[in-house]
Amino acid sequence: MRVALIGYGSVARAFAALVAEQQKRFPFRIAGAHTRRGTAYGPVLEFGPVAGSVGEFLDRAQAEVLVELSSLSPETGEPALTHIREAFARGMHVVTANKGPLAHAFGALRAEAAARGVEFRYESTVMDGSPVFNMVRNCLPGVKVLGFSGALNSTSKIILRAMEEGRTFDEGVAEARALGITEADPAYDVDGWDSAVKAAALANVLMDAGVRPQDVEREGIGALTAEDVRAARAAGEIYVLISRASIGDDGRVRMRVSPERLAMSDPLATVQGTSNLLLLHTDLMGTVGTISIEPRVEQTAYGVLSDLVDITRTL
Ligand SMILES: NC(=O)c1ccc[n+]([C@@H]2O[C@H](COP(=O)([O-])OP(=O)(O)OC[C@H]3O[C@@H](n4cnc5c(N)ncnc54)[C@H](OP(=O)(O)O)[C@@H]3O)[C@@H](O)[C@H]2O)c1
Structure with a gap:
């Protein structure tokens, strides 16, 4: 070919x-x-x-x-x-x-x-x-995706972990930039746009949502302070920028990107740095996921x- x-x-x-x-x-x-x-x-x-x-x-x-x-x-x-x-x-x-x-x-x-x-x-x-779309197409016949939740943005993870360790937000951005994973304008990652574009893509393909990134309710990590992330850590919890979608009572797909405070035992809290995790919530197969560890x-x-x-x- x-x-x-x-x-x-x-x-x-x-x-x-x-x-x-x-x-x-x-x-x-x-x-x-x-x-x-x-x-x-x-x-x-x-x-x-x-x-x-x-x-x-x-x-x-x-x-x-x-x-x-x-x-x-x-x-x-x-x-x-x-x-x-x-x-x-x-x-x-x-x-x-x-x-x-x-x-x-x-x-x-x-x-x-x-x-x-x-x-x-x-x-x-x-x-x-990592297999998401081909997994659903080839391995989950007849399954309806009812929603998803994902920790899909690497830059935000690196910034939040840097803040937990006592470094500044800007030092976290610099670390992500040194790894070559952030956009020329880091606001794209920090303000949740990267996660919103990914959420819209997933919702359109897996849930036939017919949405655009602008339809995603979006809150970035910019408002989180060092005190917020350290207080969460002291309580055994962690902030992660999460993309979520679900079907509302009216049958429409709702999507939200926001920093969430999660228990350390939550699967979405377990991926760090450039690693990503996506969980699909389905009718016939319960919740299944794809994880990618430090993909290059x-x-x-x-x-x-x-x-x-x-x-x-x-x-
Ligand atoms: N890097 C990753 O790990 C990764 C992971 C997942 C998805 N992606 C996606 O994969 C795509 C490629 O990523 P990349 O990292 O390879 O990007 P990149 O290194 O920035 O390369 C982009 C390429 O696109 C060309 N280009 C831009 N506008 C064009 C146009 N109008 N017509 C023709 N060529 C054009 C650029 O060449 P000129 O400037 O000469 O036009 C360049 O060769 C992006 O959409 C990215 O979001 C990347």
């Missing part, structure tokens, strides 16, 4: 390396890569002048699947949304690690893919490649590969 890449940053490079390393087991071929600064046609990616448009790139690359790995725009889901639609219009399957399109327009994209008879996969968008970009790349393999199973 020939693969066209849009975006060639850390995830795409790790993905290209994984494809090269796993070539014997998974014979995917990189047909080209396109960024704002240059375009390359494979299999050996040597970047030359940027293609005139995404459409021109896709037409020339002649791939069966687009792997969309451009930067996230949390407010709109663009430019990935347009890239995905350009691929669907050409009868291409799409895999993305970009949560923006799911958080803003999942229902429409799912319908467009179905109308074109192509597949759409997105395992790496929320849990860095290689795991995000693996999630993309697992999506490609999942697509080949449908063909």
Whole structure:
């Protein structure tokens, strides 16, 4: 299967390396890569002048699947949304690690893919490649997801633990930045936007919520003081930025992101640093979860590969 890449940053490079390393087991071929600064046609990616448009790139690359790995725009889901639609219009399957399109327009994209008879996969968008969406699709037939709760934002965990240890909020931000996990503007993580985009993506895919990140009730960690987090710790409790969704009495999906004071024994309190935990509350399977311990970009790349393999199973 020939693969066209849009975006060639850390995830795409790790993905290209994984494809090269796993070539014997998974014979995917990189047909080209396109960024704002240059375009390359494979299999050996040597970047030359940027293609005139995404459409021109896709037409020339002649791939069966687009792997969309451009930067996230949390407010709109663009430019990935347009890239995905350009691929669907050409009868291409799409895999993305970009949560923006799911958080803003999942229902429409799912319908467009179905109308074109192509597949759409997105395992790496929320849990860095750990199985969530493919687990529900492939392992939980007939199960209805009634809600979820997740500790999904690494930067907030690092800041709150730094404050517990007597360091300042800004020192916590600096630690997260040194690990390369926070956005250029840390407010995206601190104010709960990252968690809200993830919550909207999960709710749209798993609960057919038809929401946008702006619909998530959102409170960041900015109002918590060092006294708050240390008092919680002294009482054997811990603050964690939690994303939750549930179905209200009116049948609508309600989502909330906020710092919660949890008992240390709560599963959501057990993941620290870059580790994440997501619990799905279901009708037939009770509560099931996915945990990822200190995932790195290689795991995000693996999630993309697992999506490609999942697509080949449908063909
Ligand atoms: N890093 C992770 O561990 C991780 C985990 C889960 C999900 N993700 C998601 O995966 C995606 C890629 O992440 P990353 O860490 O690889 O990002 P990155 O290193 O910042 O790379 C982003 C790439 O997108 C390209 N790009 C941006 N706008 C573009 C446009 N309009 N047209 C074409 N190319 C464009 C950039 O190249 P130019 O600047 O040259 O255009 C760059 O090559 C993001 O959506 C991110 O949220 C990442």
